[in-house]
Amino acid sequence: MSAALLVFGYTLAVAWSVPVLLSRLTRQGISARLGLAAWLTAMASVLASAGAAVALLAGAAIAGWPRLAEAVCRSVAGRACTPVVYRSAAFEVPLGAAAAIATLTAAVLAWRYGRAMRKAGRRTRAHAEAARITGRRLPAGGDGDGGTGRQAGSGATVVLDVPQPAAYCVPGRPAAIVLTSGALAVLDRAQLGAVLAHERAHLAGRHHLLISLSRGLTTSFPGVPVFTRGPAEVARLAELCADDAAARRSGRPALIAALLAMGTGAAVPAPALAVTSGAVTARVRRLLDPPRRGRHARYGLALITVILLLAAMSGLVIAFAGPLAAALA
């Protein structure tokens, strides 16, 4: 019982304190890839140690059922609680039912999570198919790659005849990168290369998976900082990772120009998404003012330390949860 509480306490401490630390370390997007890894590690480690705590609790409950029943009974009924009462069906049945309801709730949450994921997957596949059929293939070499508009693993690049500039990727097998004719109109060859490199980085890094998996956690665990802040940070850092990949591939000036062209060209009123306001400006500023090497190394080192610590602690918790429980029992 006390081992479970210990693990549970550790879980809560990580879930509440690590987001504060990571927000600071990743705010400026220095070492975006390590920052992304650190947020994912934090979420996974909280999940793992919470799972270990629940397993310990369940194990203790099953092993010490008579004592647990007695304890619960005494806390409710005090001295009136006699073995006749707490061994009776009238007491044990509701307690068992409560445990069953808790298990069932967890199962329903997991099932709904899975169903939402599958539904999103179906919609995405349908969208990708429709885009592939409706769009025209990007003319060969048009992406500054000398390629055929088709690259291993990234599927087809298609152009939709829409005046408004837009570019996005649709994950799936095969994935698709969708550009509008409006985007082609405002981008030159190098800028188009940067846009495509950015989208390919999303697909290659499976960012959609990271983002949708972590968003699902927000709905399952409302109010837990690591899960309420994590997903937005994962989405933001994934964007910065893709920017870094595009800057490496096409150069910072081309990427900045592409961001400005696409950003200001897309004069579409979208009040619903105004919450993302500032994100593009932040990306441009970050590209204009890249961190010096020393800072890069310091932030990288700090992030690696956090990742290793979190991983080591969850490993320890899972490996030694059983023996710890035995020792404390």
Added chain:
Amino acid sequence: MRGFGDLESVIMHMVWDHGCAVTVRELFDELRDERSIAYTTVMSTMDNLHRKGWLAREKDGKAYRYTATASREEYSARLMREALDGGGDTEAVLSHFVAQMGGAESEVLRTVVGRLTRGDAPLGRPPAREARK
């Protein structure tokens, strides 16, 4: 080289370009000029597109005449709508190159563009340093 999915796209574009109802035979004759392809492949592809709701067909004698259920523009517009405000589900999985921006941010970016094109802020130098000048 091109897969089956590509053939669906090629056929839809041909149907759209035709503008009127076409038979499998007509499309097959056109396609045969540019690639080696079997009549049955064209037929089953068009049958697939009909099943998926892209093509409508009407019996005309022994053959079917196919028409697109919606124009290319309508499909493009529908896709754009879904991509831009498709609700939580698709928003999560489609990674846009730039997020939709409010008027204020658009304004800020325009200022940055203006500064860049005037040449007093070379790329790669922090905006802060420019302000001090």
